[in-house]
Amino acid sequence: MEFKTILFYLFAVLTVFAAVRVITARNPVHAVLFLVLAFFNMSGLWLLLQAEFLAIALIMVYVGAVMVLFLFVVMMLDINIERMRQGFWSNLPLGALVGFLMVGEMAVVLTGRYFGLESFPAHEMPASYSNTKELARVLFTDYVYPFELASIILLVAIIAAVMLTLRHRKDTKGMTSSAQVAVRSRDRMRIVKMASATELPATTADQEGDKA
Amino acid sequence: MDAILVQAQQWLGPLFPLVWTLLKVVLVIVPLMLSVAYLTFWERKIIGWMQVRIGPNRVGPWGLLQPIADGMKLFFKEVIFPTVADKKLFIVGPVMAIAPALALWAVIPFADGWVLANVDAGVLYLLALGSVGVYGIIIAGWASNSKYAFLGAMRSSAQMISYEISMGMALITVLMVSGSLNLSEIVHAQSRGIFSSMGAGFLSWNWLPLLPMFGVYLISGVAELNRAPFDVVEGESEIVAGHMVEYSGMSFAMFFLAEYANMILVSAMVSVFFLGGWLSPVGFLPDGFFWLAVKIAAILFFFLWIRATFPRYRYDQIMRLGWKVFVPLTLVWILVVGIWMMSPLNVWK
Numbered sequence: 264m265e266f267k268t269i270l271f272y273l274f275a276v277l278t279v280f281a282a283v284r285v286i287t288a289r290n291p292v293h294a295v296l297f298l299v300l301a302f303f304n305m306s307g308l309w310l311l312l313q314a315e316f317l318a319i320a321l322i323m324v325y326v327g328a329v330m331v332l333f334l335f336v337v338m339m340l341d342i343n344i345e346r347m348r349q350g351f352w353s354n355l356p357l358g359a360l361v362g363f364l365m366v367g368e369m370a371v372v373l374t375g376r377y378f379g380l381e382s383f384p385a386h387e388m389p390a391s392y393s394n395t396k397e398l399a400r401v402l403f404t405d406y407v408y409p410f411e412l413a414s415i416i417l418l419v420a421i422i423a424a425v426m427l428t429l430r431h432r433k434d435t436k437g438m439t440s441s442a443q444v445a446v447r448s449r450d451r452m453r454i455v456k457m458a459s460a461t462e463l464p465a466t467t468a469d470q471e472g473d474k475a
Numbered sequence: 476m477d478a479i480l481v482q483a484q485q486w487l488g489p490l491f492p493l494v495w496t497l498l499k500v501v502l503v504i505v506p507l508m509l510s511v512a513y514l515t516f517w518e519r520k521i522i523g524w525m526q527v528r529i530g531p532n533r534v535g536p537w538g539l540l541q542p543i544a545d546g547m548k549l550f551f552k553e554v555i556f557p558t559v560a561d562k563k564l565f566i567v568g569p570v571m572a573i574a575p576a577l578a579l580w581a582v583i584p585f586a587d588g589w590v591l592a593n594v595d596a597g598v599l600y601l602l603a604l605g606s607v608g609v610y611g612i613i614i615a616g617w618a619s620n621s622k623y624a625f626l627g628a629m630r631s632s633a634q635m636i637s638y639e640i641s642m643g644m645a646l647i648t649v650l651m652v653s654g655s656l657n658l659s660e661i662v663h664a665q666s667r668g669i670f671s672s673m674g675a676g677f678l679s680w681n682w683l684p685l686l687p688m689f690g691v692y693l694i695s696g697v698a699e700l701n702r703a704p705f706d707v708v709e710g711e712s713e714i715v716a717g718h719m720v721e722y723s724g725m726s727f728a729m730f731f732l733a734e735y736a737n738m739i740l741v742s743a744m745v746s747v748f749f750l751g752g753w754l755s756p757v758g759f760l761p762d763g764f765f766w767l768a769v770k771i772a773a774i775l776f777f778f779l780w781i782r783a784t785f786p787r788y789r790y791d792q793i794m795r796l797g798w799k800v801f802v803p804l805t806l807v808w809i810l811v812v813g814i815w816m817m818s819p820l821n822v823w824k
Contacts, residue, residue, distance in 0.1 A: 266489045292617060296564070299610070319599040327606025327639070331613065331632050338617050338625070393595045395656055440795045 271311055278304040291337045295330065302326050316395040499591055503580050511735040512542035518779050525783040549731075552724035557620055560721065564618035569722065569729035572611025575604045576736040583743050584659045586753045586764040597658040598650060601744065602643055605699070609635040611733065612701075612708065612718045619721040627717020630790065631701060631708040637797035638698040644805035645692040648685050648812045649748045652823045662752035666762075668822060674758030680751035684822060687808055689749045691801050693774075696741040698793065700734065702778060704785035705793055712787075742774035743767070750774075 281301035288294040302325050309318035402410050484491045516531065516538070523530025532538040556562055582597040584590040594600060609632055616628020650656060653664035668679030682689045698705040709717040719730050746752055746767055753767045788796070816823060 266492045269489060290561075292561075293564075296614070315594070315596045316599070319596055319603045322603040323599065323606060327603060327609075328636055331606075331609055331636060334613055334617075335629065335632055338613075338628075393656075395596050395599070438791075440792065 267311060271308070274304045274307040274311070278308065291340070292334065295334050295337050299326055299330050302330070313392075314394055316398050496591075500581075503591060504577060507577075507580065507736060507739065508732070510739055511732055512546060514735050514739065514775060515545070515731075516542045517775075518782075521776070521779045522783045525780070546728070549724055549728040554724040554726050555721075557721045559620045561618040561620070564614050565721075566726070568611055568615030568618055568718070569726045569733070570611070571614055572608065573729045573733040573736070575608040575611075576733040576740065579604050579740050582658055583740070583747065584662060584752060585767060587659070587762065589764065590659060593657065593659060596656045598646060598656045598661075601658075602639070602646070605642075606635070606639050608733070608737065611730070615722070615730070616718040619718070621721050623714040623716075623720045624718050626714045627708050627710070627720070630710075630714075631718065634701070634705065634708065634793060634797075635699060637794060638695040638801075641691055641797055641801035641805055642695040642699060644802065644809065645688040645695065646748065647805075647809055648688045649681055651809070651812055651816065652681065652685070658747050658752075662747055662754060664823070665751045666754050671758075675756075676751065676754055676758060677756035680749065680754070682749040685749065685808075685812070687804060689745075691805055692749065693745055693777075695797070695801060696745060697778060697781065698797065700737055700741055700778075702734075702738070703782040704788050706787060707790050707793060710787065738775060738778055739771060742771040742778070745774050746770035 278301050281297045281304060284297040285294050285301065288297055302321060306318040306321045306326075309315075309321065480495075483494070487494055519541075520530040520538075530538070531541040534540040534544045556565060579601060581591045582594055582600050584593070612631040612635075613628045616624040616626075616631075619625070649661060653661040655661060655664065665680045666676065670676065670678035701708040707713075709719065714720075719727055722730065750770045751766075752770075753762050753764055755762045755766050815821065
């Protein structure tokens with residue numbers, strides 16, 4: 264048995280375990296963290312397939328950004344776990360049926376015969392092969408227009424999401440950063456030239472008083 | 476050496492890669508931990524001198540045993556759990572903080588060929604695992620079941636996500652000019668150039684042609700480390716110590732170790748991306764690990780210097796700097812570098 268095989272089973276078992284815990288964990292924060300664990304192990308599996316760009320992009324985008332924001336939201340929620348679990352048993356039969364159907368369909372599609380996977384050669388790459396470079400080459404030559412189009416659509420979606428949720432409240436007491444940055448010291452403080460005044464020498468009586 | 480390796484390979488079978496890698500990992504982590512210990516000492520000394528104080532000078536000669544004493548103290552302190560804390564996650568928090576801080580060292584090249592994992596997508600690996608570090612803080616903040624800790628966690632997640640963007644964008648220009656995601660390749664690319672062939676290698680490094688990005692990366696690095704002047708996450712005067720407020724003993728020490736290991740890591744990254752890594756600044760001196768160490772030490776000194784100098788940024792000012800200054804600046808500079816590379820003035824051929 265190769266070391267890679269051990270790694271594969273480790274990642275696979277942990278992925279399945281984490282995925283099951285995502286839906287069985289009582290606390291939503293725990294569920295999100297198990298989802299993060301599942302993402303990590305999936306990325307490990309992808310690394311074993313030498314798809315390093317996808318694996319790292321999964322961690323960077325999903326674990327590093329999306330799940331952090333998700334966690335942010337879930338932690339802010341005040342979720343009543345008891346109320347969430349109400350009606351669990353009455354909804355179970357339908358849910359289980361849908362679940363089994365999906366698993367069955369995926370099993371039919373993914374077991375290989377459907378796509379004729381046996382006829383493909385084994386996944387072997389030379390050591391100099393760079394997954395990232397190959398992906399970039401295809402994306403920026405053959406598929407450059409769809410790629411640019413997709414990025415523009417995403418940009419529009421980002422701006423739309425910001426504009427939809429942007430509410431300007433009139434009663435907030437905010438500070439204008441640009442005005443603050445633009446302030447110069449001479450706007451706030453005026454240095455006045457004054458003629459120097461000579462201080463009178465202390466009298467002997469004062470010195471006596473100091474000593475006393 | 477090779478004979479021993481072959482013997483070990485036969486004896487351990489499929490577990491050999493694991494054991495061999497772990498050995499190499501220890502070779503990186505032990506010096507790192509020692510550097511972390513003495514970085515804390517050095518920080519206290521430097522800030523002391525800058526503020527006209529003496530700094531620690533009681534334990535051992537010139538106070539040199541102070542970090543050891545601090546470590547022993549933290550080691551023997553009790554780890555206190557808040558009453559309604561989520562106990563498991565309370566322990567996972569510091570682990571998640573220190574794990575990425577150590578794992579990131581895998582792709583840092585210490586000298587030509589001295590790297591734990593010479594992966595092609597090294598920069599992506601750094602960006603990906605660097606963004607995982609925030610989990611330690613968020614988990615700790617939530618599991619502590621304390622308002623201060625939670626505020627710290629919220630602040631840190633917003634800050635880290637914002638500055639990761641400008642860091643990544645600044646790195647894109649580095650990738651453009653070096654044409655590789657491999658860190659050793661990025662260093663090699665900096666050894667080529669007009670100045671380098673004239674013997675003044677330090678002018679061929681990325682910091683000069685990519686000067687604005689060097690600044691953006693360095694400042695975003697400080698923000699990413701949650702260090703002064705961007706330390707609103709801890710903000711002693713507002714939220715006590717942020718996510719660390721409920722931690723004690725070794726669990727606190729792990730956050731501390733993670734912060735300082737990350738400081739050294741960011742310094743190493745700045746050296747590799749912009750300051751030529753292990754390359755010697757002048758032609759007549761040989762390249763080597765020594766130069767990387769000098770560059771890391773210089774950047775670490777910079778971090779300590781600004782901590783002793785600047786007051787803390789206000790939270791909205793941090794967000795403004797990240798989103799309204801750095802992100803547009805990096806976007807424009809990517810375009811500038813792209814045009815520069817296409818023009819006859821290209822200096823990176």
